[in-house]
Amino acid sequence: MLLDWVEQEAQVAGCRSTSEAERYQGRKRKQENKREMEYRPPKQAISSKVYDLDLNGFTESELRVVLSAFMILSHPDAVFNSQGDKEAALNDSAKGFLREFKLLIKVIKEGHVKMSVEESKLQTLRSQLDLFDKAWCAFLNSFVLWKVKDARLLGEDKVRAACQLEISMIQKCKITPERDDTVLTHDKKAIQTRNTKGITKLPRRIH
Structure with a gap:
């Protein structure tokens, strides 16, 4: 009887151990499954360096040209000294450049962009870069x-200013830069010096 009781208790204990082991393994699997469900592999971050505007790659003249486009559209009277074919062409090209520039920024920020409500075509980064x-x-x-035209006009303005300074000195002082100034008064010497310095600041080479 005692032996039977021992064997029975051993079987019960074994069943308990097996049951507990199974429950433990079950809890372990649930925890692992839960961790796997909660874990999401991080999405590959798009490096912001790709789209950073590294101004170090631009020359000062190139940056000025870009800024000129904004100035041309916002304050054309302050930029243009005259109105002609070249000014009109520059104004139109500035509008087109800024339009594509703003759309490029939008494509970079938002991804593919639909051109208009009527068009179903999406503008990609590559296609927008081409435009x-x-x-x-x-x-x-x-x-x-x-x-080139503006520089030529500026040169003509400088020549005109030099001529006006020369005429002013001749009319007011009855002298020229080459004339002997030993008999000039203090005021006339001051006028001669001022005008001579003004003329020397202008370009010496006139095309």
């Missing part, structure tokens, strides 16, 4: 052509 590059080249070309 931006074409608009930039067109604007830069118009800017250079206008700048």
